[in-house]
Amino acid sequence: MNISKAQLMSLYTTMVKIRLFEERVQDLYSRGLVPGLAHLYIGQEGVAAGVCANLLPGDYITSTHRGHGHVIAKGADLRYMMAELFGKATGYCKGKGGSMHIADIEMGILGANGIAGGGIPIAVGAALSSKMRRSGQVTVCFFGDGASNNGVFHEGLNLASVHKLPVVFVCENNFYGISVSQRQHQAIEDVSIRAIAYGMPGATVDGNDVLEVFEASAKAIQRARAGEGPTLLECKTYRWRGHHEGDPNQGRRYRTMEEIKAWMEKCPIRRLEEKILKGRVASKKTLEEVWDEVNREIDAAVQFATESPFPPPDAIYENVYA
Amino acid sequence: MRELTYAEAIREALSQNMERDERVFLMGEDIGKYGGIFQVTAGLLDKFGPERVIDTPISEAGFVGAAVGAAMTGMRPVVEVMFIDFTTVCMDMIVNQMAKIHYMFGGRGKVPMVLRTNIGAGRGAAAQHSQSFHAFFVHIPGLLVVAPSNPYDAKGLLNTAIADDNPVIFVEHKKLYATKGWVPEDYYTIPFGKAEIRRTGTDITVVATHEMVNRALRAAEECAKQGIEIEVIDPRTLRPLDQETILESVKKTGRLIVADEGPVTCGIHAEIAALAAEKAIGYLQAPILRVGSPDTPVPFSPPLEKIYIPDEEDIIAAVETMRSYL
Numbered sequence: 001m002n003i004s005k006a007q008l009m010s011l012y013t014t015m016v017k018i019r020l021f022e023e024r025v026q027d028l029y030s031r032g033l034v035p036g037l038a039h040l041y042i043g044q045e046g047v048a049a050g051v052c053a054n055l056l057p058g059d060y061i062t063s064t065h066r067g068h069g070h071v072i073a074k075g076a077d078l079r080y081m082m083a084e085l086f087g088k089a090t091g092y093c094k095g096k097g098g099s100m101h102i103a104d105i106e107m108g109i110l111g112a113n114g115i116a117g118g119g120i121p122i123a124v125g126a127a128l129s130s131k132m133r134r135s136g137q138v139t140v141c142f143f144g145d146g147a148s149n150n151g152v153f154h155e156g157l158n159l160a161s162v163h164k165l166p167v168v169f170v171c172e173n174n175f176y177g178i179s180v181s182q183r184q185h186q187a188i189e190d191v192s193i194r195a196i197a198y199g200m201p202g203a204t205v206d207g208n209d210v211l212e213v214f215e216a217s218a219k220a221i222q223r224a225r226a227g228e229g230p231t232l233l234e235c236k237t238y239r240w241r242g243h244h245e246g247d248p249n250q251g252r253r254y255r256t257m258e259e260i261k262a263w264m265e266k267c268p269i270r271r272l273e274e275k276i277l278k279g280r281v282a283s284k285k286t287l288e289e290v291w292d293e294v295n296r297e298i299d300a301a302v303q304f305a306t307e308s309p310f311p312p313p314d315a316i317y318e319n320v321y322a
Numbered sequence: 323m324r325e326l327t328y329a330e331a332i333r334e335a336l337s338q339n340m341e342r343d344e345r346v347f348l349m350g351e352d353i354g355k356y357g358g359i360f361q362v363t364a365g366l367l368d369k370f371g372p373e374r375v376i377d378t379p380i381s382e383a384g385f386v387g388a389a390v391g392a393a394m395t396g397m398r399p400v401v402e403v404m405f406i407d408f409t410t411v412c413m414d415m416i417v418n419q420m421a422k423i424h425y426m427f428g429g430r431g432k433v434p435m436v437l438r439t440n441i442g443a444g445r446g447a448a449a450q451h452s453q454s455f456h457a458f459f460v461h462i463p464g465l466l467v468v469a470p471s472n473p474y475d476a477k478g479l480l481n482t483a484i485a486d487d488n489p490v491i492f493v494e495h496k497k498l499y500a501t502k503g504w505v506p507e508d509y510y511t512i513p514f515g516k517a518e519i520r521r522t523g524t525d526i527t528v529v530a531t532h533e534m535v536n537r538a539l540r541a542a543e544e545c546a547k548q549g550i551e552i553e554v555i556d557p558r559t560l561r562p563l564d565q566e567t568i569l570e571s572v573k574k575t576g577r578l579i580v581a582d583e584g585p586v587t588c589g590i591h592a593e594i595a596a597l598a599a600e601k602a603i604g605y606l607q608a609p610i611l612r613v614g615s616p617d618t619p620v621p622f623s624p625p626l627e628k629i630y631i632p633d634e635e636d637i638i639a640a641v642e643t644m645r646s647y648l
Contacts, residue, residue: 060395094428103427110394111427115418121387122394122419129392132347132373139391152414155384162379319429320463322487 003214005281011053011210012276012287015045015269017294018069021078022241024298025068025085029245034085036098041069043208043240046268047172048073050213050235051140054221060108060126060139062119065100066172066239067112070142074109076102082301088308095311096319108137116177117143117150120169124156127167127230138224139167140217146177148191157232161198164229168220171234172207178243179254195232207235208268211275238263326505328498329362331473332438335480336363336400338509340370343398346484347374349385350402350438359404360440360499382412386437390420390489393435398484403439406493407450420489421464435490436483442496442533442583443631449619452627454583456493457590460560466490466514467560471535473503475558478512485511495532495583515562519571523551526644527571527578528637529594530554534581534613541637550641550648560590565597572598576607577647579640583632586614608647611640 022040029038041048044066052061052073063070071081076092084091085099092102103111110126113119123141130137147153148171160167171191175182188194195202201223205212213235220231240260242251250260276282326334339346348363348370354377357364367375378385382403389399403409409416416437423433441454460467466488470476476494483490520535521542530538535556542552553571557564572578578598580591591612598610613636621627 062391092428093426093430096428097426101426103423103430105394105427105431110391110431111423113419115414118387118414118419121384121415122391124384125388125391125393125399126395127391128388129395129397132392133396152383152387155379155381156387158379159381159384159388163376319425321466322424322429322432322434 003211007053008272008276008281011049011214012269012272013290013294014049014053014073015210015272016290017078018045018048018072019269020291020294020298021072021081022068024302026241026245028302035087038085038099038245039066039243040239040241040245041066043263043267044172044174044237045069046210046213047170047207047235047237050210051170051217053214054218055138055140058108058135059137060110060123062110062123062126062139062141063112064119064142064144064147065112065114065116066144067100067102071102071104071109071112075107076104076109078297078301079304082305083308086305086308087310088305089311089315090304090308094315094319096315117147117152119143120147120152120156123167124160124165127160127165128163131163131165136225137166138221140221141167141169143169143171144177145171145173145175145182145191146185148194149177149185157198157200157230160230161200164227166224166227167230168217168224169230169232170217171232173234173236174239176243176251176255179251181254190234192232192234200230200232202232202234204234204236207237208266208271210268210272240264323504324507325502326473328473328476328494328501329360331477331505332362332480332494333364333366334505335477335484337366337369339481339484340374342509345396345398346400347376347397348400348402349376349378349389351378351380351404353377353402358402360496362499363402382408383415386412387415387419389435390415390423390433393433394423394431398434400436400438400484403437405451406439406441406455407453409439416459417462421462424488425464432487433489434487436480436492437489438492438494440494440496443620443627444497446622446624446627448622452620454615455585456491456560457582457584457588457593459491460590460593464489465561468492468514469531469558469560470494471498471532471556471558473501473505475512477505478510479558481509482511482514486514497533512558514559515564517555517557517564517567519567520554520556521552523553523575525551525575525577525648526641527553527555527568527575528581529568529578530556530581531560531590532583534583534632537632537634538581538637541634541641544634544638545641552641565601568594568597569602572602573605576605577644578606578610579613579637579644580610581613581632581637584614585617586612587617589614608644611643613637613640
């Protein structure tokens, strides 16, 4: 595969950033410092990191309720993210969106989304817009296996295909729509076979192998940028935590500890780490420094969030209309 | 004085906006070759081509959602949902996405788009093609809701809607499409939140919307013969609502009837009645009355449908009820 040492390190750093950010949120949430809902991305880092590494700054993404990983990989500032999770005025959404609605239009982040599949038509529209403006931008649309059963999946993929839009549909199949297993919610194994129905290419990759994700998404994104139309890319992965942080015992009401442990063995970060060390891309010490550096960045983000003020009461009435 | 139909006035607004601003484009079902179910977009495909007049699959959630995404990224889409009844299949895109994005994202990002659709019974189209539940959209903060009652307003308000940076639900009325009126050729706008007094009177205020404006004006002529002078106020936009003009009139007449084609329960009637009750109770000399559709689905059979549609006789009946308070 054609990938530079710098790119390998960048993929690694992005995944570490997502992992440590989410672990910190987990800790803060358990101590009651983060209000609301937190759907953590731990275990799925290979997908966001691998896909977004192929995007240009002007490209768009739409994300999901489990969106922290996507927006970090697209380049979001951890301070503003953390402040948003705290509900502070300095957050990405001035504290009015929270975990499920982080957006930065200038950075191409068209928003996480609280509605399963809600981002799919929006991504199609962003792709339509960039095609009409002849801007060369590509849109990546993240969603889960659960959302692939929603009507907007069909409507969005069909529309994108008819108009040959520059969009890549990335299905993160983590095998559960909240508590309902994939076996219970669809009669197919690979979501990607649905691509046939829309006359677009479909592929399934190991979402816990960041290099496989990187390679497959590079192809799909190039195809989109070349004006050849959309692709459905399925990345099989697994969330280590429950559906959200209020889901007791990491979701053991509907899955076994053995299953969770088996997937933890396939940790995308550890797998890349082994490759990096084996290929002598970096030393163990250098990798440790990556973790330390990211931890410092997260410390600073938590400090920023903690010290930031809550929005003033009048803010409730602001931004209803532009 | 050049006259256009309501449908032609809307078409002219669309056309002029597309000429003025290359970001404006149209999406909807059968709006191209077919010209739209009510021929509003007839001829625009030939004029602007298939890239800007997009015939979509029957996928309301898909194309309305796509308009949201396009609007967020620099375009100004105008979508047509063939009947207001069909907005129910894309309600997530309207209520959870289009209406909330600006607020949810703390002011980051705008959704400058217009969703055109229509209300009104009377075509024998039964319960799924005849509803008037536009009040529902007024219930959703983040949306603007426009209700033009004549060709002049239709063009001017649509121009304003397309220029606005917020999502606008532009509610047309089927019975009005063929009505004619003076429409200037030049581009002009009508500000949102500015009601129009269609007829002045001293005895009863009738706040009427859409085709109910014409029905109220006819009723007013009848009542005038009996010496009752009715003031007819057309709010033109339901959100924002011109509270000032309505309240001023209610304070003058002391009596209020609200006439809107939606079902009366939780309709726009109730909202305007509440406004008067909250801010002009001391001036009211009679109970507020509502004229609207009954709380039933729209029936198919012509005699039943005729009963269903609120008309000038219903307004006159409301005036009769009020007579003892005059």
